[in-house]
Amino acid sequence: MxxxxxxxxxxxxxxxxxxxxxxxxxxxxxxxxxxxxxxxxxxxxxxxxxxxxxxxxxxxxxxxxxxxxxxxxxxxxxxxxxxxxxxxxxxxxxxxxxxxxxLHHMLILQMYTYKRLEGLGDNLRSGRPEMDFHQVDVANPTAAAALQGTYTYGMREAARLIIPDLLKRVDVPAGATRMLDIGGAHGEYCRQFMRKFPGLKATVLDLAGPVATAQKIMDREGNADGLELRVGNCLQDDLGTGWDVILLSNMVHLFDPAQNLGLFQRCKAALKPGGTLLCVDQFVGISGQRDRIFAVVSLNFFNVGGKSYEATQMRQLLSEAGFARVDVKPLGLRTPASLIQAYA
Ligand SMILES: C[S@@+](CC[C@H](N)C(=O)[O-])C[C@H]1O[C@@H](n2cnc3c(N)ncnc32)[C@H](O)[C@@H]1O
CATH class of the missing domain: 1.10.10.10 (Winged helix-like DNA-binding domain superfamily/Winged helix DNA-binding domain)
Known part of the structure:
Protein backbone atom coordinates (compact mmCIF):
# COMPACT_ATOMS: atom_id res chain seq x y z
CA MET A 1 0.00 0.00 0.00
CA LEU A 103 6.95 7.17 22.92
CA HIS A 104 3.67 7.57 24.83
CA HIS A 105 4.57 10.94 26.41
CA MET A 106 6.21 12.14 23.21
CA LEU A 107 2.88 11.59 21.43
CA ILE A 108 1.03 13.51 24.15
CA LEU A 109 3.60 16.28 23.74
CA GLN A 110 2.78 16.41 20.02
CA MET A 111 -0.77 17.39 20.98
CA TYR A 112 0.67 20.56 22.53
CA THR A 113 2.92 21.05 19.50
CA TYR A 114 -0.11 20.74 17.26
CA LYS A 115 -1.86 23.55 19.15
CA ARG A 116 1.23 25.72 19.36
CA LEU A 117 1.79 25.48 15.61
CA GLU A 118 -1.54 27.20 15.05
CA GLY A 119 0.52 30.37 15.65
CA LEU A 120 3.13 29.44 13.03
CA GLY A 121 1.84 31.90 10.42
CA ASP A 122 2.15 34.88 12.79
CA ASN A 123 5.49 33.57 13.99
CA LEU A 124 6.87 33.35 10.43
CA ARG A 125 5.60 36.84 9.59
CA SER A 126 7.01 38.51 12.70
CA GLY A 127 10.15 36.36 12.80
CA ARG A 128 9.58 35.82 16.53
CA PRO A 129 7.78 33.15 18.55
CA GLU A 130 4.39 34.10 19.90
CA MET A 131 5.31 32.97 23.41
CA ASP A 132 8.34 31.94 25.42
CA PHE A 133 7.88 28.19 25.47
CA HIS A 134 10.07 27.75 28.56
CA GLN A 135 8.37 30.52 30.54
CA VAL A 136 5.84 29.14 33.05
CA ASP A 137 2.28 30.34 32.36
CA VAL A 138 1.54 32.04 35.68
CA ALA A 139 -2.11 32.59 34.73
CA ASN A 140 -2.63 28.84 34.51
CA PRO A 141 -0.07 27.07 36.70
CA THR A 142 -1.84 23.68 36.70
CA ALA A 143 -1.92 23.50 32.90
CA ALA A 144 1.68 24.78 32.78
CA ALA A 145 2.82 22.03 35.16
CA ALA A 146 1.05 19.37 33.07
CA LEU A 147 2.73 20.61 29.89
CA GLN A 148 6.08 20.83 31.65
CA GLY A 149 5.86 17.26 32.98
CA THR A 150 4.83 15.92 29.57
CA TYR A 151 7.70 17.84 27.93
CA THR A 152 10.31 16.37 30.27
CA TYR A 153 8.92 12.80 30.16
CA GLY A 154 8.65 13.09 26.35
CA MET A 155 12.25 14.31 26.06
CA ARG A 156 13.35 11.36 28.19
CA GLU A 157 11.72 9.00 25.70
CA ALA A 158 13.46 10.77 22.80
CA ALA A 159 16.76 10.67 24.70
CA ARG A 160 16.58 6.89 24.86
CA LEU A 161 16.67 6.83 21.05
CA ILE A 162 19.85 8.91 20.99
CA ILE A 163 21.89 7.76 24.01
CA PRO A 164 23.09 4.30 22.80
CA ASP A 165 24.61 5.79 19.63
CA LEU A 166 25.96 8.81 21.47
CA LEU A 167 27.77 6.57 23.97
CA LYS A 168 29.39 4.69 21.08
CA ARG A 169 30.66 7.85 19.37
CA VAL A 170 31.56 10.11 22.28
CA ASP A 171 35.14 10.68 23.37
CA VAL A 172 35.23 11.23 27.14
CA PRO A 173 38.63 12.31 28.56
CA ALA A 174 40.40 9.51 30.47
CA GLY A 175 39.84 9.81 34.21
CA ALA A 176 36.93 12.25 33.81
CA THR A 177 35.14 12.75 37.13
CA ARG A 178 32.71 15.67 36.61
CA MET A 179 29.99 16.13 34.01
CA LEU A 180 27.49 19.00 33.67
CA ASP A 181 24.37 18.37 31.59
CA ILE A 182 22.97 21.80 30.73
CA GLY A 183 19.21 21.63 30.11
CA GLY A 184 19.52 17.97 31.11
CA ALA A 185 15.94 17.85 32.44
CA HIS A 186 15.04 14.18 33.11
CA GLY A 187 18.69 13.25 33.82
CA GLU A 188 18.72 10.23 31.50
CA TYR A 189 21.92 11.26 29.71
CA CYS A 190 23.70 11.72 33.05
CA ARG A 191 22.54 8.35 34.37
CA GLN A 192 23.70 6.52 31.24
CA PHE A 193 27.04 8.38 31.11
CA MET A 194 27.73 7.54 34.77
CA ARG A 195 27.01 3.87 34.09
CA LYS A 196 29.25 3.78 31.01
CA PHE A 197 32.14 5.80 32.52
CA PRO A 198 32.76 4.66 36.12
CA GLY A 199 34.17 7.44 38.25
CA LEU A 200 32.13 10.10 36.46
CA LYS A 201 29.66 12.05 38.63
CA ALA A 202 27.04 14.11 36.82
CA THR A 203 24.95 17.20 37.51
CA VAL A 204 21.85 18.40 35.66
CA LEU A 205 21.36 22.17 35.40
CA ASP A 206 17.88 23.14 34.23
CA LEU A 207 14.97 25.47 34.93
CA ALA A 208 12.85 24.89 38.04
CA GLY A 209 10.01 22.93 36.33
CA PRO A 210 12.16 20.21 34.70
CA VAL A 211 14.27 19.90 37.84
CA ALA A 212 11.08 19.27 39.85
CA THR A 213 10.10 16.55 37.34
CA ALA A 214 13.61 15.05 37.52
CA GLN A 215 13.28 14.99 41.32
CA LYS A 216 9.96 13.12 40.98
CA ILE A 217 11.64 10.57 38.70
CA MET A 218 14.38 10.08 41.31
CA ASP A 219 11.86 9.82 44.15
CA ARG A 220 10.07 7.08 42.21
CA GLU A 221 13.01 5.21 40.66
CA GLY A 222 15.73 5.94 43.23
CA ASN A 223 19.07 7.62 42.61
CA ALA A 224 21.59 4.79 42.72
CA ASP A 225 23.86 6.68 40.32
CA GLY A 226 24.07 9.74 42.61
CA LEU A 227 22.80 12.28 40.08
CA GLU A 228 22.86 15.88 41.32
CA LEU A 229 20.17 18.40 40.29
CA ARG A 230 20.64 22.19 40.13
CA VAL A 231 18.15 24.88 39.19
CA GLY A 232 19.58 27.61 36.98
CA ASN A 233 19.37 29.56 33.76
CA CYS A 234 22.30 28.57 31.56
CA LEU A 235 22.28 31.90 29.72
CA GLN A 236 22.92 33.96 32.85
CA ASP A 237 23.64 31.89 35.96
CA ASP A 238 27.03 30.64 37.12
CA LEU A 239 27.96 27.34 35.42
CA GLY A 240 30.71 26.58 37.92
CA THR A 241 34.22 25.50 36.89
CA GLY A 242 36.38 22.42 36.61
CA TRP A 243 34.01 20.26 34.53
CA ASP A 244 35.55 17.46 32.44
CA VAL A 245 32.47 17.12 30.24
CA ILE A 246 29.64 19.54 29.46
CA LEU A 247 26.65 18.28 27.50
CA LEU A 248 24.22 20.46 25.54
CA SER A 249 21.66 18.05 24.16
CA ASN A 250 18.81 19.50 22.10
CA MET A 251 19.69 22.93 23.44
CA VAL A 252 21.30 24.96 20.66
CA HIS A 253 18.19 24.69 18.45
CA LEU A 254 16.33 26.66 21.16
CA PHE A 255 18.59 29.72 21.01
CA ASP A 256 19.68 32.33 18.47
CA PRO A 257 23.33 32.43 17.26
CA ALA A 258 24.34 35.22 19.66
CA GLN A 259 22.93 33.27 22.62
CA ASN A 260 24.68 30.11 21.43
CA LEU A 261 28.01 31.93 21.09
CA GLY A 262 27.60 33.33 24.62
CA LEU A 263 26.71 29.87 25.93
CA PHE A 264 29.72 28.25 24.21
CA GLN A 265 32.01 30.91 25.71
CA ARG A 266 30.61 30.26 29.17
CA CYS A 267 31.02 26.49 28.69
CA LYS A 268 34.63 26.98 27.56
CA ALA A 269 35.34 28.97 30.73
CA ALA A 270 33.61 26.33 32.89
CA LEU A 271 35.57 23.38 31.43
CA LYS A 272 38.92 22.09 32.73
CA PRO A 273 41.79 22.37 30.23
CA GLY A 274 41.49 19.11 28.26
CA GLY A 275 37.75 18.99 28.97
CA THR A 276 35.16 18.56 26.27
CA LEU A 277 31.86 20.10 25.18
CA LEU A 278 29.28 17.79 23.59
CA CYS A 279 26.55 19.38 21.47
CA VAL A 280 23.89 16.92 20.39
CA ASP A 281 21.28 18.32 18.05
CA GLN A 282 19.64 18.14 14.65
CA PHE A 283 22.38 19.84 12.63
CA VAL A 284 22.01 20.63 8.94
CA GLY A 285 24.65 19.80 6.32
CA ILE A 286 25.58 16.31 7.49
CA SER A 287 23.53 14.19 5.07
CA GLY A 288 20.88 14.87 2.42
CA GLN A 289 18.34 12.62 4.11
CA ARG A 290 18.79 14.35 7.49
CA ASP A 291 18.55 17.76 5.84
CA ARG A 292 15.18 16.88 4.29
CA ILE A 293 13.87 16.03 7.78
CA PHE A 294 15.34 19.17 9.39
CA ALA A 295 13.98 21.45 6.70
CA VAL A 296 10.54 20.54 8.11
CA VAL A 297 11.46 20.12 11.81
CA SER A 298 13.18 23.51 11.82
CA LEU A 299 9.74 25.16 11.51
CA ASN A 300 8.85 23.63 14.86
CA PHE A 301 12.07 24.91 16.42
CA PHE A 302 11.52 28.37 14.88
CA ASN A 303 8.10 28.41 16.55
CA VAL A 304 9.86 28.32 19.95
CA GLY A 305 12.60 30.80 19.00
CA GLY A 306 15.39 28.70 17.47
CA LYS A 307 16.06 26.53 14.41
CA SER A 308 18.14 23.63 13.07
CA TYR A 309 21.60 25.09 12.59
CA GLU A 310 24.21 24.31 9.95
CA ALA A 311 27.00 22.18 11.41
CA THR A 312 29.50 24.57 9.77
CA GLN A 313 27.97 27.56 11.59
CA MET A 314 28.24 25.69 14.91
CA ARG A 315 31.86 24.82 14.16
CA GLN A 316 32.58 28.47 13.54
CA LEU A 317 30.84 29.64 16.74
CA LEU A 318 32.72 27.01 18.75
CA SER A 319 36.07 28.18 17.30
CA GLU A 320 35.10 31.78 18.07
CA ALA A 321 34.36 30.69 21.64
CA GLY A 322 37.95 29.41 21.87
CA PHE A 323 37.63 25.65 21.24
CA ALA A 324 40.77 24.49 19.47
CA ARG A 325 39.40 21.33 17.86
CA VAL A 326 35.83 20.54 16.76
CA ASP A 327 34.67 17.16 15.41
CA VAL A 328 31.31 16.47 13.76
CA LYS A 329 29.97 12.94 14.22
CA PRO A 330 26.59 11.78 12.85
CA LEU A 331 24.75 9.36 15.14
CA GLY A 332 22.89 6.18 14.09
CA LEU A 333 19.84 5.63 11.93
CA ARG A 334 17.22 5.74 14.71
CA THR A 335 17.76 9.44 15.25
CA PRO A 336 18.50 12.35 12.92
CA ALA A 337 20.67 13.91 15.67
CA SER A 338 24.43 14.37 15.36
CA LEU A 339 27.19 15.05 17.86
CA ILE A 340 29.47 18.06 17.58
CA GLN A 341 32.32 17.52 20.01
CA ALA A 342 34.59 20.44 20.90
CA TYR A 343 37.84 20.15 22.86
CA ALA A 344 38.83 22.89 25.33
C1 LIG B 1 14.52 20.25 24.17
S1 LIG B 1 14.74 20.03 25.89
C2 LIG B 1 16.16 18.98 25.94
C3 LIG B 1 16.21 18.14 27.18
C4 LIG B 1 17.43 17.20 27.25
N1 LIG B 1 18.67 17.92 27.16
C5 LIG B 1 17.34 16.19 26.15
O1 LIG B 1 18.03 16.28 25.14
O2 LIG B 1 16.53 15.27 26.29
C6 LIG B 1 15.42 21.57 26.37
C7 LIG B 1 15.70 21.68 27.85
O3 LIG B 1 16.39 22.91 28.06
C8 LIG B 1 15.88 23.54 29.20
N2 LIG B 1 16.15 24.98 29.08
C9 LIG B 1 15.60 25.85 28.20
N3 LIG B 1 16.10 27.08 28.40
C10 LIG B 1 16.98 26.97 29.43
C11 LIG B 1 17.83 27.89 30.10
N4 LIG B 1 17.87 29.17 29.74
N5 LIG B 1 18.60 27.43 31.11
C12 LIG B 1 18.58 26.12 31.49
N6 LIG B 1 17.80 25.20 30.88
C13 LIG B 1 17.01 25.62 29.87
C14 LIG B 1 14.40 23.19 29.17
O4 LIG B 1 13.82 23.36 30.43
C15 LIG B 1 14.45 21.74 28.70
O5 LIG B 1 14.57 20.85 29.78
Missing part, protein backbone atom coordinates in the same frame (compact mmCIF):
# COMPACT_ATOMS: atom_id res chain seq x y z
CA UNK A 2 2.74 2.48 1.07
CA UNK A 3 4.89 1.51 -1.93
CA UNK A 4 1.97 1.84 -4.37
CA UNK A 5 1.17 5.27 -2.92
CA UNK A 6 4.81 6.36 -3.17
CA UNK A 7 4.85 5.37 -6.85
CA UNK A 8 1.56 7.15 -7.55
CA UNK A 9 2.91 10.28 -5.84
CA UNK A 10 6.11 10.10 -7.88
CA UNK A 11 4.04 9.84 -11.06
CA UNK A 12 1.91 12.78 -9.87
CA UNK A 13 -1.27 10.74 -10.26
CA UNK A 14 -2.75 11.41 -6.80
CA UNK A 15 -3.66 14.79 -5.22
CA UNK A 16 -0.55 15.05 -3.03
CA UNK A 17 -1.47 18.40 -1.35
CA UNK A 18 -4.75 16.91 -0.21
CA UNK A 19 -3.02 13.79 1.11
CA UNK A 20 -0.49 15.92 2.99
CA UNK A 21 -2.89 18.65 4.11
CA UNK A 22 -5.82 16.51 5.15
CA UNK A 23 -4.91 12.81 5.38
CA UNK A 24 -1.71 13.40 7.38
CA UNK A 25 -3.47 15.69 9.83
CA UNK A 26 -6.33 13.26 10.47
CA UNK A 27 -3.91 10.32 10.65
CA UNK A 28 -1.76 12.15 13.23
CA UNK A 29 -4.84 13.10 15.26
CA UNK A 30 -6.15 9.51 15.23
CA UNK A 31 -2.83 8.24 16.56
CA UNK A 32 -2.57 10.95 19.22
CA UNK A 33 -6.17 10.56 20.40
CA UNK A 34 -5.88 6.77 20.61
CA UNK A 35 -2.66 7.11 22.59
CA UNK A 36 -4.12 9.73 24.94
CA UNK A 37 -7.31 7.74 25.51
CA UNK A 38 -5.32 4.60 26.29
CA UNK A 39 -6.67 2.50 23.39
CA UNK A 40 -3.34 0.74 22.81
CA UNK A 41 -2.76 -0.03 26.48
CA UNK A 42 -6.35 -1.23 26.89
CA UNK A 43 -5.89 -3.69 24.00
CA UNK A 44 -2.58 -4.82 25.50
CA UNK A 45 0.03 -7.26 24.29
CA UNK A 46 -1.97 -10.45 24.00
CA UNK A 47 -3.31 -12.21 20.87
CA UNK A 48 -6.99 -12.26 21.97
CA UNK A 49 -7.73 -8.54 21.40
CA UNK A 50 -10.90 -6.62 22.16
CA UNK A 51 -14.02 -5.72 20.20
CA UNK A 52 -14.97 -2.12 19.45
CA UNK A 53 -17.86 -2.45 21.86
CA UNK A 54 -15.63 -3.77 24.69
CA UNK A 55 -13.16 -0.94 24.13
CA UNK A 56 -15.94 1.64 23.95
CA UNK A 57 -17.32 0.65 27.33
CA UNK A 58 -13.83 0.35 28.89
CA UNK A 59 -12.73 3.81 27.73
CA UNK A 60 -16.13 5.54 27.84
CA UNK A 61 -16.40 6.20 24.10
CA UNK A 62 -19.49 6.00 21.96
CA UNK A 63 -19.53 2.65 20.15
CA UNK A 64 -19.73 4.35 16.80
CA UNK A 65 -16.86 6.69 17.65
CA UNK A 66 -14.65 3.84 18.84
CA UNK A 67 -15.39 1.75 15.76
CA UNK A 68 -14.50 4.56 13.40
CA UNK A 69 -11.26 5.28 15.30
CA UNK A 70 -10.26 1.60 15.32
CA UNK A 71 -10.90 1.23 11.59
CA UNK A 72 -8.70 4.25 10.92
CA UNK A 73 -5.93 2.73 13.08
CA UNK A 74 -6.17 -0.55 11.16
CA UNK A 75 -5.94 1.34 7.90
CA UNK A 76 -2.72 3.08 8.96
CA UNK A 77 -1.25 -0.21 10.22
CA UNK A 78 -1.22 0.48 13.96
CA UNK A 79 -3.89 -2.16 14.71
CA UNK A 80 -4.97 -5.48 13.23
CA UNK A 81 -8.51 -6.84 13.17
CA UNK A 82 -9.80 -10.41 12.93
CA UNK A 83 -13.42 -11.47 13.46
CA UNK A 84 -14.20 -8.06 14.94
CA UNK A 85 -11.41 -8.30 17.54
CA UNK A 86 -8.68 -5.66 17.49
CA UNK A 87 -5.06 -6.38 18.41
CA UNK A 88 -2.02 -4.11 18.47
CA UNK A 89 0.42 -4.15 15.57
CA UNK A 90 4.23 -4.30 15.80
CA UNK A 91 4.74 -0.53 15.89
CA UNK A 92 2.41 -0.17 18.87
CA UNK A 93 3.95 -3.08 20.77
CA UNK A 94 7.50 -1.79 20.30
CA UNK A 95 7.13 2.01 20.29
CA UNK A 96 4.19 2.55 22.66
CA UNK A 97 3.67 -0.46 24.94
CA UNK A 98 7.27 -1.50 25.63
CA UNK A 99 8.46 0.77 28.49
CA UNK A 100 12.05 0.64 27.15
CA UNK A 101 11.05 2.20 23.83
CA UNK A 102 7.71 3.85 24.60
Missing amino acids: EIVLAVLKKLNLVPVPLLDGQMQVVKARALMEANRAGVFHAIGDGPEGLTASELASKLEFSEEGMEILLKALVSINYLKVKNGRYTNGRWVKHWILDPKHS
